[in-house]
Amino acid sequence: MPEAAKLALKGRVVSMDAGDRVHANAVVYIDANRITAIAPAAAPPPPGFESIKVLATGGTLYPGLMDLHNHLSYDALALWQVPKQYTNRDDWGAHADYRRLISGPMNVLGQTDGFPEAIARFAECKSLLGGVTTSQGIALFSNSGIRRYYDGLLRNVEISDGPDLPAAKARIGDVEAKSATRFLAHLQTCTCLLLHLSEGTDARARNHFHSLSLPDGRVAITDALVGIHCVALQRADFKLLAAHGGGMVWSPLSNLLLYGKTADMAAAQAEGVTIGLGSDWSPSGSKSLLGELKAAHAYSEQNGGLFPARDIVAMATRNAAKMLKWDQGLGSLEAGKRADLIVVRGVEADPYLQLIKASETDLSLVVIDGIRRYGLPRLMPDEARLEDWKVAGLRRRLDLRIADPLASASRLTLRQAVDRLQAGLKDLPALAHAIEHPPQRLRTAAAKARPRWFLELEHEEPAGLSLRTRFRGEPDAPRRISAMVASEALATPLSKLLGPLTLDPLTVAGDRSFLDRLRAQPNLPPDFRIALLKAYD
Template sequence: MATKKPIDPADSPKLVLQGRIVTMNGNLRVIADGRVYTQNGDIVAVQEATAPAPAGFGNTAVTDTGGTLYPGLIDLHNHMPYNVLPLWQVPKKFSNRGQWARHAEYQSKISAPMQTLAATPELLASICRYVEAKVLIGGTTTGQGITLANQSGIRRYFRGVVRNVEATDDEVALPAASTRVPDVAAKDAKTFLTRLKKEKTCYLLHLSEGTDPTARRAFQSLRIGDDNWAITPSLCGIHAAALQAPDFQVLAANGGSMVWSPFSNLLLYGGTADVAAAKAAGVPISLGCDWAPSGSRNLLNELKVAQLFSEANGGIFTARELVAMVTREAAGLLGWERVVGTIEAGKRADLIVVEGTSGDPYQQLIRAKESDLVLVMINGVGRFGDATLMRKLGFAGEAITIGGAKRMLFLAHPAEDPLTQNLTLAGAGERLTRALRGLPALARKAERPRAISPLAMASAGANTWRLALDEVLDTGVEMRVDLPVRTPGGRSLRAAAMRPVFAETKKLSATVMPLAIDALTVVDDAAYLDALDTQKNVPDTIKEGLRDLWS
């Protein structure tokens, strides 16, 4: 039996990076001029530039990055496949998730297009390549992954270079998180609590997305009796926008946490979670982008929105607290604080470098554009960065231009997913651009699926992977690697996995229209900020602030 290759083999080269270091460690130390020593996937030492090199590094060349080093960014809420779609001009103010999910424009511009793409297997590799590169270029080194399913109903996660919180192949150091999109019904609260008590790590649950009593009832449904709640330290509520101050006190008292997605909430609902109340209650908070159609392209934008919202509401968070939400706090919510989230010896070498070393280091990251990132490193391997710097470090890949700056992507990986082998970002982008322009034709093709014989399915179907779109078509399935789950209706995970991938395509051609692909970055999209100006629900303070921060 073949041995399964680990996602992150410890075989990165011996490197020394010099610059200003924002460690985000327990003392929140910032080293004005320091060096980070990495080898075999780990950080070996972090120290002043003048200190003697650690053992074994005496003859290793020092690479001056000319920038400020931070821990890699962690995004705990992102439906990655949808990031090929452009920003939706939200037609009205909604008050809960069920409203916009049924709206005709949402169906035609988000739901039906993604169902069409999911029903076109030859586009799968391009989608995976494009959306992973997109988050990587924005500094994300860890995030939620891309779920795939085949004709046999078997599910797996795309294996890319960005760490996937749901699939790590390292249950000791990086235990996999569980995820769930549908709300938990009150009648299922006891069963859900039993499930939570078995969790050894983070359980990411979409919780009370919206601003009205309907959305809040999703939280109230977790109540079991007077003082008992289906909440444990494993529970991390995504959005939590409808929770009131007493609800956050309950969440904190039971050890729960939350993922805040302010831009998505503002775009759809004109409001977001009462994070001042959450902070006062002691609820740990991280940040998440949600998805490009009604959220941020990357964490650099989400950080900007979070700061603008904080400032408009009395300065809820400091810049340092916001940076912690996408580094040390997010790692803590996952139970990964011993491995990632800070720049310390013994941790994984997940780092980003922002050009320049002057000014407040936390504000520097919040104000950074994609073109300001000169290095994104995962497990000691440079994955994206300044072309000259990447070559100096020994990494050669695909040349791209970001904001007029020459950059390089290095996506080769010893455990690379066979789907994307030899596929360039440029090739993926060109193919997706054509596909989105021709959506009606693709939809007509999806409505005429070829009949597959049992013999053909047995011989080839198991290897024909397609996107599994739980984000749009809730199946009631809890996503977890190698975890047998049954749906509320009693169907197995295998049966439930097939429904969103291979059905619901009969009327797609009457719904979809040609679309433009969403750009990789904000800095290269001159029309993006103008598009934000026309959004009906986003406050002017956010629109004007983003224009200033991205200028």
């Protein structure tokens, strides 16, 4: 595990603090994992930094991007060609393509030795190459029944790192998921609970929000509740959410791909709801939050300029930190806060639009907890154990060393992870057959007792846990229909159903087909599609 050392980075500094200060030419001084000072470049260094070489970044420094909704375990998969327009989250998972192209492949890789760590390494690097320093976690479970989160390169919202960064929750037990009263009691014990809420456009989706109202007049909403998606909410619902301190995570591209519609952001803005951003997952979303910033800006511009560029950047920085109750430690570049930051090439453009319009090739440096994790070779440490990588032909360096020994990702290079996943996705039928017909040596008591870690896929909602509430009294007919369709699909073994797939490239800059796949998506509103493609071009 590398140790954070003193660091001095010069450039334009977009602080995202309460005063929205932009320092035209300044130096950010970092000692260990904290920002010591931000001072004009011409000023003398603070005590203790006299001998530290100032690194001229040639770019603009921003707080690290905080992705509040990403199912990282699926991010090895390419963008799905959504087959139809849906009205509810409970429906699209029942389509035959879902098991063949999404859940089936990841279940196979997640249960095959050697692949969970490759997925973890790949998914975190995909975020890192998009400027993300904080995301939701990758869940693991063992053959002995233990569940835990993978503690890797990125900050994980579900893992506390001290009093200023309390752990959030992103799942609830089935007991809380089935009772509004128990859900409220659970919510009152949380600092932040990120939960799928009213994902869809039909009455069922909106009723999901109405179920938060209790018979005695109370509502199961506190300042800990952060609703993910909220597509079906109307203005009165956003007013109620804001009145009780609740927030929301907006995933515009995923919503528009699946439902042809996203949340009423004008209503959310008018009612003062705190808004964060989430890229959701690669099968129906952006590759990283750098792309989701473009989706949010394109949607805003196509709807009368709903949000200034500064407010969209705030969704991925200080707003996210506020909802997590991490704003004492992260979300802005200020003395005393944790040193999570990114550098984007250039200092001349509008400071907020520069980040929104940036390509992965514009990303010069990513620092997490004072450690330079990714960037231009000249801005990275001269360390032999760093890994070279190319983004659209441009050289970058990665420091992937971590302390977590589980899944062995700490010993896996990005190249090894990519090669392993490419081979595994090509060989899915054979890997599925090996799971369905394990060799005798794996059936022995000794083999079963050996500790083995597997990938837990959140979208499959493992037994006893839920990503959303299922309060009694909510319509359950669609769920029964989905279960019937799923049971029919399960009659076909994955070894017979799956075919070879291609690993999703890590960046849009290195993926010649990504924009073509966006163009072919049937549910994207035409004006939004044009604006989004223009943002990427």
